[in-house]
Amino acid sequence: MCTSHVLLAAGNCGPAHTTRHKRLTRRGDASVTCLLHCTSRSMAHLCPPPQRLPPLLLLLLLVNSALADGRHECERPCVEGETRTCYYHFHAQQYYTMSRACYSCPDNLDDCSREECIVADGTSIPVLAINRQMPGPSIQVCEGDHVVIDLENGYISDTEALHFHGMAMTGYQYYDGVPFLTQCPVLPSTFRYQFLATCIGTYLWHSHVGVHRVSIFGSIVVRLPEDPHRGLYDQDLYEHVLVLSDWDHTPVETTFWGNHHVGNFAFPKNILINGKGRDPNSEVLLPLEVVRVKPGLRYRMRFIDGGGGDCPMIVSVDGHRMTIIGMDGTSSAPFTVDSFIMLSDGCYVTDRKVFNGRQMGGSIVQAKQGAILRYEGAPEEDPTETFEYDPNPIGVTVNPLKPDPYAPNLVSMVSMSSLQPFVLDEKVDKKFYLAFNFNAVNATPFFNPELYPYNRVPPKFQIPTPQVNGITFIYPPSPPLSQPDDPQPTVCLYGEAELGDKVEFVLIDEGNFINSSHPFHLHGKNFRVVAMGQLGDQTSVAEVQALDEAGHIKRRYEDAVEKDTVNIPHGGYTIVRFTADNPGWWAMHCHLVDHSEMGMVGVLHVGTREDVPPVPKGFPTCGHFVP
Known part of the structure; x- marks a missing residue:
């Protein structure tokens, strides 16, 4: 088991880039250790039974257009009673990191931000990818939207299936995405997934075939017209979704079968944040993920753990404390922390105030990997320092691997509270x-x-x-x-x-x-x-x-x-x-x-x-x- 620390750094970094694809235009996702934000109004209405749309109406309402700034049309302010059908085309295919799409990257760092260039940490290995992106497209919709995803399997000889992690799929059980349990695996052809967005919050979609989810994953955000935590933050931006994933320098199938047949046990070598990171053993300073903020404002940040390896991630933000307001699609009572730990075990939502003063120069998000929390007005320069971390961080840490009732700064999930009052029956069936x-x-x-x-x-x-x-x-x-x-x-x-x-x-x-x-x-x-x-x-x-x-x-x-x-x-x-x-x-x-x-x-x-x-x-x- 490896232990990693993910830092969010504020200050000097290169400009964020826009990612587009001929089938679906969208903004690039942000990737940090898995913390996912989810909000709900009450436990009784967390995932109300969906109502199906007539097939003809579905055909008339399919949305596959993008706004002028590159966002999917369903990324919009949510209005009570106004719903849409949101269409996505996911093309799965064998691909490569640092491929010809990256031109002269890393010698020319501008080339690292080219469309369809998957940089990772600069290691060139074969991967499976959706729309030649890693993470794949972010699905961001409003409560009640009908989500339609056509999965086109472009593999030469492999199958695929997608699971929408955390979504109840009530009324849409056949689209839960588990091969040989809820559906047959998708052969090289197209399979249509669909569900009604009745589960509010932040979620993860990923492959449920073999070890594919190491690179086949992305975020889901379902927003409400009126959020119960709205008074705790000033901005909830579409691009403030950070997906963390672990990363190896060997094709995942080779590592997997080596573990189980030869005993060559190996753990992930690195962490990526929205598919970006730096190799600690390389002197090349690749571009990091950029999170843009303004001093004095409070931001809702959505953290998603897209990793699948045995590699706990400690998430913290240099110079800042965070308030957790949601986990795994449900709102939680606000709880202020210095860090939290993720082991492929869910999603957290936080809000954080960005302060004026010395923080303007640059603050760091810590797996010995970082992203840049870049303040408006800060210089457009890349940080050159090495990311350091403490495996035993100071302050309050949520979700420790070993709960200790005698350590008040280590807060287990049992100590966290739901936002809405709820009483369980003592007896079970x-x-x-x-x-x-x-x-x-x-x-x-x-x-x-x-x-x-x-x-x-x-x-x-x-x-x-x-x-x-x-x-x-x-x-x-x-x-x-x-x-x-x-x-x-x-x-x-x-x-x-x-x-x-x-x-x-x-x-x-x-x-x-x-x-x-x-x-x-x-x-x-x-x-x-x-x-x-x-x-x-x-x-x-x-x-x-x-x-x-x-x-x-x-x-x-x-x-x-x-x-x-x-x-x-x-x-x-x-x-x-x-x-x-x-x-x-x-x-x-x-x-x-x-x-x-x-x-x-x-x-x-x-x-x-x-x-x-x-x-x-x-x-x-x-x-x-x-x-």
């Missing part, structure tokens, strides 16, 4: 214990029990397998949501909940073999974080159950914060609760790519087939063919 662990088993993707079983190969190759409850998840050959009559295998962790059940998950990191926390993500529903604790380097379901039965685990029933992704401390537990009111087949998994793609996944089935909308006409099918 269903309770599930989910044990995340690495186990010494002969998992057939990596071992042959006859030729090279786990206990006979040299120690270097004795690589434990990520599992949940001792099960390595294997996806079915066809999606049970859209093909419910197909026979399904039982090689998966599977839970059932009736529609309306009050559900509790006791998430446990048993801590065997590897010191790694797990960011747990649930599709289709947010949950309340009611308890969290670390018991040591290792624990077990039996130990957590015994503590709970003895009354040593206290739950928070009032105003618990709501999230869609939460960290499970190494050797500890996290307890979450939710009402299973969204029918469908929902994935739940560790959000680290290395873990989820190797089987650290489960499925929650809510309701019956009669509770979900009918399968869309002509929806693609897949499955085995064994005559």
